[in-house]
Amino acid sequence: MASKRLVKGFCALVATQAVFTTVQPVLADSLEQTPAPRSEVRAANRQHLIDLSISLEPDSADLLERTLYDISDPSSWRYGKHLTREEAKSLLLPRPESVESVKRWLSEAGIPDDRVRDEGSLIHARIATEHAERLLSTRLVHDQELMTKLADFVPADLRGHITAIHPTLVLGDSDLGESLRSKRRMQASEPPPGEGIAAEQNGHVHLQQCKTRITPACLRKLYHMGDTYAKPHNRSLLGVVGFNGQAAQHDMLDKFVEMFARYAIGANFSTELINGGKNPQGEYPSGEANLDIQYTIAMAHKVPVRYYSTGGEGHDFIPDLDISDPKKEYIEPWLPFVSHMLELPDDQLPHVVSISYGVNEQAVPKAHAKQVCDLFGLLGTRGVSVIVSSGDTGPGVSCQSNDGTNSTKFLPAFPATCPYVTSVGATESNGPESAMNFSSGGFSDYWPRPAWQEKAVSSYLAKHGKKWQGYYNPEGRGTPDVAAQGNAYVIVNHGKVAPAGGTSASAPVFASIVALLNDLRFQQGKPSMGFLNPWLYSIGDQGFTDITAGRSDGCLGTSYSGAPAPKVPGAGWDAVPGWDPVTGWGTPLFDRLKSLAGK
Structure with missing residues (x-):
C-alpha cells in the first residue's frame, strides 16, 4: 500500500513588496443570471488592486489542436516547424467582436485603457476594488475564508464571448498568511543510511x-x-x-x-x-x-x-x-x-x-x-x-x-x-x-x-x-x-x-x-x-x-x-x-x- 505521507506546502513568505495570491476563477458556464448582492468591503481592502484575467472564446475551436498535431506528427511535412510567440497566440484568437465587447464592458466600469492589456486569448485588467465591485457586483476581500465566497456577475450579452474570469488580488506585505495542506503526496521509503x-x-x-x-x-x-x-x-x-x-x-x-x-x-x-x-x-x-x-x-x-x-x-x-x-x-x-x-x-x-x-x-x-x-x-x-x-x-x-x-x-x-x-x-x-x-x-x-x-x-x-x-x-x-x-x-x-x-x-x-x-x-x-x-x-x-x-x-x-x-x-x-x-x-x-x- 502506498504511503499516506503528504507534502506540507506554505505560501510565499512575507516580503516588503507587493505580492499576488490567486483566488477563484469565475466559470462562464456557471455564472448567475442576476447580480449578486453587493456587500461592504473593509476600507483597507478597497486600497488593493485586482488583476482580472478574462479568457475569451476562440474564433476557431479546433485550430490549436490541428496545428499542434501537425507540428508534432513525425509523418507530417510540418513536423518540427515550431511557431513563434505571436504565431502561437494567433491559434486561440477570439472574434473581434468578443474583444470589443469585453473592452467596452471594462471601459463602462471606469477602467482606464492603460490598465487593460490584450494578450490574444486573454485580456488582463488591473483594477481598483471599487471598479471590480462595479464590474462584477461582487465582494472581493483578501481573507482566505471570504475569498472562497466570491460571487460574480457577467452581463448576459457577454456570455458567448467569455469562457472564464480569473481574479488575482494584489496584496501588500502584511497580507500573506500560512498556506494549507496540499493534497499531492511525495512518496518516500527510507534508504539504508550511507550505503554505497x-x-x-x-x-x-x-x-x-x-x-x-x-x-x-x-x-x-x-x-x-x-x-x-x-x-x-x-x-x-x-x-x-x-x-x-x-x-x-x-x-x-x-x-x-x-x-x-x-x-x-x-x-x-x-x-x-x-x-x-x-x-x-x-x-x-x-x-x-x-x-x-x-x-x-x-x-x-x-x-x-x-x-x-x-x-x-x-x-x-x-x-x-x-x-x-x-x-x-x-x-x-x-x-x-x-x-x-x-x-x-x-x-x-x-x-x-x-x-x-x-x-x-x-x-x-x-x-x-x-x-x-x-x-x-x-x-x-x-x-x-x-x-x-x-x-x-x-x-x-x-x-x-x-x-x-x-x-x-x-x-x-x-x-x-x-x-x-x-x-x-x-x-x-x-x-x-x-x-x-x-x-x-x-x-x-x-x-x-x-x-x-x-x-x-x-x-x-x-x-x-x-x-x-x-x-x-x-x-x-x-x-x-x-x-x-x-x-x-x-x-x-x-x-x-x-x-x-x-x-x-x-x-x-x-x-x-x-x-x-x-x-x-x-x-x-x-x-x-x-x-x-x-x-x-x-x-x-x-x-x-x-x-x-x-x-x-x-x-x-x-x-x-x-x-x-x-x-x-x-x-x-x-x-x-x-x-x-x-x-x-x-x-x-x-x-x-x-x-x-x-x-
Missing part, C-alpha cells in the same frame, strides 16, 4: 544496491545513459516548476552533487519568480523543490536548469472527499504559471518543463482545466515538451464522484490527463523493474482519447478493458504515457540525506532525458522535440523497456482526510505487455531514444 556513497562518488554502482536506494548513478546505469553529458548550447534550457512555497536550496544542491554526482560539482540553477513566488534560502519547506532540482541538475548535466517559483493558491476547485474545504485547502495556480510562460520571448522559453504537482481531475472545474490545457498546447506549438507526474494515488484514493451522484469510480489526475502534456508514472526495483503500487493512471473524464493514442489504448482495452468496466471512462485519454523510477530516492534536504520518491521524482528524471535529446538535436541543427506524444506513440515507443510486472492499487476505503470512502476490493491497474495505465510504454533507454530522436 563512497562508490557512487566515483561513478560506480551495482544494480543490486539500486533496489533499495536510487541515486543519479543508479538511474544512469538503469537507463543506459553512461557518461553522456550535454554540450552547452545557447538554445538548451530545462524548466522546473515550483508551487506551494517550495524553495529550492542552492547549498543543498552543492551537498547533493558532492555526495552523489561529483561530475556536476559547481553546477547551479537560476530562478524566475512568477505571480509573487519566492525562493528564500534557509530553513523553508523544500523537499519537493530540492528533489526536482537535484535530479535535473545531475541527470541533465550541463543543460541549464531554471526554477520557476510560482506563487498563489487556487481555491477554484469542486470539493470531493479528498480535497473538501475551499476555505482551508487549495490547488496549484496553473493559469498564472502557464500564462507567464507563454509571454516569454522565444529565446527565453525552456524547451522542456517538468511539473511534479497535480490533483483529482474532477476537482478542477472543466472550463478552467480546458483553459489551462489549451495553454499547455500553445507551449507545445512553440517547441516545449511539458512533462507532468501522473500522480501518486493509483486508480484513486476516495474513489467517489463529486457530481452529486456519489458514484463509485476511479479518479484520474489533472494536469496529467491533459492530452497536450506527457504524463510520467512510477516504477521500482530492477531485474525486473516493476510498476510502483502508487503510480497513478487511468482514463480522463474530461478529454476524449486522442488520435495518436487510439491504436495503443484500443489494443489495451480489447484485452484488459472489461476488468474494471463501469469504474472508468473507456473513451478517455489514457495516462500515463511513460514511466521512470519513483521509489527510494535519496536527496539532501535540511542538511541531511533524506528519502524521497513518487511520480514527482519520475517526472524530472524523464524531463532530463528529453532535455539531453534536445541538446543532441540542437548539435545536429535540428529543432527541439516539442510536444512528444505523437512521436512517442508512433516511433519513440521502441526506446522503452516494457514493464510487465507489478500493479497499482487504491480505492481502499479511506479518503485523504481519513473519512470513510468507497472500497473497491483489488482496485488497480496491472502492468502488461504494451501500453498500460500504470507505466505507459515503460521506462526510457537513453541509447535507443538517442538514435530514434536523431532520425
Whole structure:
C-alpha cells in the first residue's frame, strides 16, 4: 500500500513588496443570471488592486489542436516547424467582436485603457476594488475564508464571448498568511543510511544496491545513459516548476552533487519568480523543490536548469472527499504559471518543463482545466515538451464522484490527463523493474482519447478493458504515457540525506532525458522535440523497456482526510505487455531514444 505521507506546502513568505495570491476563477458556464448582492468591503481592502484575467472564446475551436498535431506528427511535412510567440497566440484568437465587447464592458466600469492589456486569448485588467465591485457586483476581500465566497456577475450579452474570469488580488506585505495542506503526496521509503556513497562518488554502482536506494548513478546505469553529458548550447534550457512555497536550496544542491554526482560539482540553477513566488534560502519547506532540482541538475548535466517559483493558491476547485474545504485547502495556480510562460520571448522559453504537482481531475472545474490545457498546447506549438507526474494515488484514493451522484469510480489526475502534456508514472526495483503500487493512471473524464493514442489504448482495452468496466471512462485519454523510477530516492534536504520518491521524482528524471535529446538535436541543427506524444506513440515507443510486472492499487476505503470512502476490493491497474495505465510504454533507454530522436 502506498504511503499516506503528504507534502506540507506554505505560501510565499512575507516580503516588503507587493505580492499576488490567486483566488477563484469565475466559470462562464456557471455564472448567475442576476447580480449578486453587493456587500461592504473593509476600507483597507478597497486600497488593493485586482488583476482580472478574462479568457475569451476562440474564433476557431479546433485550430490549436490541428496545428499542434501537425507540428508534432513525425509523418507530417510540418513536423518540427515550431511557431513563434505571436504565431502561437494567433491559434486561440477570439472574434473581434468578443474583444470589443469585453473592452467596452471594462471601459463602462471606469477602467482606464492603460490598465487593460490584450494578450490574444486573454485580456488582463488591473483594477481598483471599487471598479471590480462595479464590474462584477461582487465582494472581493483578501481573507482566505471570504475569498472562497466570491460571487460574480457577467452581463448576459457577454456570455458567448467569455469562457472564464480569473481574479488575482494584489496584496501588500502584511497580507500573506500560512498556506494549507496540499493534497499531492511525495512518496518516500527510507534508504539504508550511507550505503554505497563512497562508490557512487566515483561513478560506480551495482544494480543490486539500486533496489533499495536510487541515486543519479543508479538511474544512469538503469537507463543506459553512461557518461553522456550535454554540450552547452545557447538554445538548451530545462524548466522546473515550483508551487506551494517550495524553495529550492542552492547549498543543498552543492551537498547533493558532492555526495552523489561529483561530475556536476559547481553546477547551479537560476530562478524566475512568477505571480509573487519566492525562493528564500534557509530553513523553508523544500523537499519537493530540492528533489526536482537535484535530479535535473545531475541527470541533465550541463543543460541549464531554471526554477520557476510560482506563487498563489487556487481555491477554484469542486470539493470531493479528498480535497473538501475551499476555505482551508487549495490547488496549484496553473493559469498564472502557464500564462507567464507563454509571454516569454522565444529565446527565453525552456524547451522542456517538468511539473511534479497535480490533483483529482474532477476537482478542477472543466472550463478552467480546458483553459489551462489549451495553454499547455500553445507551449507545445512553440517547441516545449511539458512533462507532468501522473500522480501518486493509483486508480484513486476516495474513489467517489463529486457530481452529486456519489458514484463509485476511479479518479484520474489533472494536469496529467491533459492530452497536450506527457504524463510520467512510477516504477521500482530492477531485474525486473516493476510498476510502483502508487503510480497513478487511468482514463480522463474530461478529454476524449486522442488520435495518436487510439491504436495503443484500443489494443489495451480489447484485452484488459472489461476488468474494471463501469469504474472508468473507456473513451478517455489514457495516462500515463511513460514511466521512470519513483521509489527510494535519496536527496539532501535540511542538511541531511533524506528519502524521497513518487511520480514527482519520475517526472524530472524523464524531463532530463528529453532535455539531453534536445541538446543532441540542437548539435545536429535540428529543432527541439516539442510536444512528444505523437512521436512517442508512433516511433519513440521502441526506446522503452516494457514493464510487465507489478500493479497499482487504491480505492481502499479511506479518503485523504481519513473519512470513510468507497472500497473497491483489488482496485488497480496491472502492468502488461504494451501500453498500460500504470507505466505507459515503460521506462526510457537513453541509447535507443538517442538514435530514434536523431532520425
